[in-house]
Amino acid sequence: MRTSILILSGMSCLFACGAAVAKDDGVPTGKLPAEVAPLHYALQLTIDPRRDRFDGEARIRVKLAKPSDHVWLHAQQMNVRAVRAKDAAGAAVEAKAVTHGDTGVLEVRFAHRLPAQDVELEFDYDAPFNGQLEGVYKVKVGDDAYAVTQMEPVSARLAFPGFDEPRFKVPFDLALTVPVQDVAVANTRPVREEKSADAKWKTIAYATTPPLPTYLVAFAVGPWDVAEAAPIPPNAVRKTALPLRAIGPRGSKDKLAWALEVAPAIVAFYEDYTAQPYPFDKLDLLGAPDFSAGAMENAGLIIYRDAYLLTDAQSAADHYRSVFNIEAHEIAHQWYGDLVTVPWWDDIWLNEAYATWGQAKATSALKPEYHADLEALESRLYAMANDSLLSTRKVRQPILGRGDIETAFDSITYQKGAAVLAMFERWVGDERFRKGMRAYLARRAFGSGSSDDLIETLAEASGKGETFAKAMRSFLDQPGVPLVRSELACEAGKATLTLAQSRYLPYQVMSKDAPRWGVPVCTRFGRGGRSDTQCFLLEQPEQRFDVAGACPDWYLPNADARGYYRFDLAATDLARLGGAIATLSAPEQLVYADAIDSGFRRGSVSAGALLDAMPALAAAQMPQVATALLGRYEWIRAHVADAAMRPALDAWVTRLYAPRLARLGWHRKDGEPGTDTALRTRIAEFLAMVVRDPATRAELGRQGRAALGLDSGSKADLSRADADLRVTALKVAVQDGGQAAFDAAQAAFEASRDTTERYALLAALGATRDTALGARARDYGLSAAVQIGEMGRLYEAQADEPENRAALWQWLTQHFEAYRKRLPPFAQAWLPKTFAPGRCSAAEADEMSAYLAPRAKELIGGDRGLGQTLEGIRQCSALREHVDRKELAEWVAGNAVK
């Protein structure tokens, strides 16, 4: 039966703008009612990426658990041409589709009340390819056109009518009709292919998927290159070989080899850890020429930004590391997220924390030279900075609107979540933790599991029961970083440790809450040349513990740096710890540096004391440790030092780091350790961009000019610059090279199809400090030449240069709407942050607030993004007011390079 023709459009207030409950008229804008659930989808889509719209037919088998005269589901920006319904006996039921404004909720209304039974709903529809990289969207590259999908979190409703919530996991049968010359891929293997009578189209039917939520459905159509690898061989966990392919834009085939090469070991690693075979019938890794996130873990078809999948001989060492990490993250999701899915978005941390934690585990095992532990720790410290805002999210944050869903993909979800898993793993031991993880996956395979399910299973495996559960929940259900104050007392050879907890808050930040955590404080005690560790569970505001063994010479209240907390030691104990720094592991050295930095941010460590700690760290081998306090140096230089102090400060820091850079040289050597390469990149960038050291800039400028072909008059060839220094070299060349360099970089950008090269060139264009060229760069970022996923590179580089900030802000106020419109949904909340670097006064916070506060509601999650940004600026301002300039001036005078 055919019913009315409807146009569904608009896209605001998906979740009732702040209410998870149904509105008065009964439209379920939060969760759909529990009485109706999908059982199976059959989707037939006709996709030609050269067109502006696509067509679809969706047949959904639905279970009515109670008698009903209607069904609620999701559909958005979609023209539903017809809806038909059949009852359990196969008889047609008169039905019509009714939209409810722009809620994204669709009602199928039956002519009469149906008894509880299974019914079939069938929709004919067409819809536009999306313009913000969500749902089904298209990307043009030269004359080529590609269609790509991104459904998470709530964009499947742009692609097909359905029950667009993660708790509904059911099988999908997908068929795609596409132009005969295009390649089409989906979640599962193709099982049938037919050509149309005119031989212009082909229809490919794919194998029925295992139960999936709508957000993991994926497909892609276009002139893709496909690189097929040997199937991943069976093993003790998986009985059959697993087909493996990598797919990229036309012409990229050779650049897919490395991603393919590393995949089998990653898959086997998780199979071994989880004791569950890879859950789907093949693994495709697809690099899309434009994509909103880094990558997406669609079941059996992982979609990446192509830059994060492709590699070649010109790639930076750091680029290989990122490709590996992202691949390890997305493959981890095939178990954590895909095999077992969270029932609702308030538990999304489970997916992301697992994948982040699992990725570090896999990387540590398979690529120890990447030092995944240090990388994870650096990310954790970044998350702790966010978690020190009063406006931060909890890991398990209630979902009250779409903004809560889109902003849930932040460092609290990923890095804090992963850190909490790692901390409790350290506390209960790897074996018991793995036992719990295996039990959880086995019990819930192809279904759903919540935080409570996981905590219960882990608590059981840990042997600590409710003590474990309570402690773990304390990190998920309240925001903030614990600050553990620690005091050691020794009497008659017996040592006791008094630990007290409070929330870590930066200088002058006050909170009325007095949160209490269950913190496993694992502590390293050093005696002579040896050390051992002991773990204490700090549950009370203050507790005293006996220390086993003799009184230690020094101690570190975060052994192995696995704890998600900061610590505060008496000055003498901190000094003793500093004296033992060489005996600490690199991650422990990094938490020692953080203790100094976080003390500075609390106002309890002076600028001079912080600078005094730098030389010992600067000598460290690991790049993360050697550069640990450079960010704070930059802050002190920008916000505390005056023009008179800066030259002396810069000379001091240059003398600390330039000799190391000189020893490392200006080019990666054959077979050099990755840590040397990374250190070279970090120091060169710091000296060139922060200190603006003339010698460093001269060398990088030479490399950048050569890459742009400026002095030779030849075409640009970025391989002429060192792969690991290229981004900074191009920035310096454009900053110092005037219009000729800017034009050359722009021409090279437009000629390049390599996304990584394009990112570097865009950053160089953005980094110009010239007034007129800066204006050109800002407008260029909104032009069709720059893809949506690339834009950020340009504006972030602009904002990094103090000379550009006023003009950039002016520009934003004139182009806000055009800029906002191009941002994908989950980038919108963070718009204020992009334009905030360097702002550190109440006046600058007020200026930003006056303009953006009235516009925040136009940005999905804008209130949260703006709130956090403003709070960050105000914290910066308070600290700046507090830091003793006289003490710094004296320090500078006392440490002047002679």
Ligand SMILES: [Zn+2]
């Ligand atoms: Zn993820």
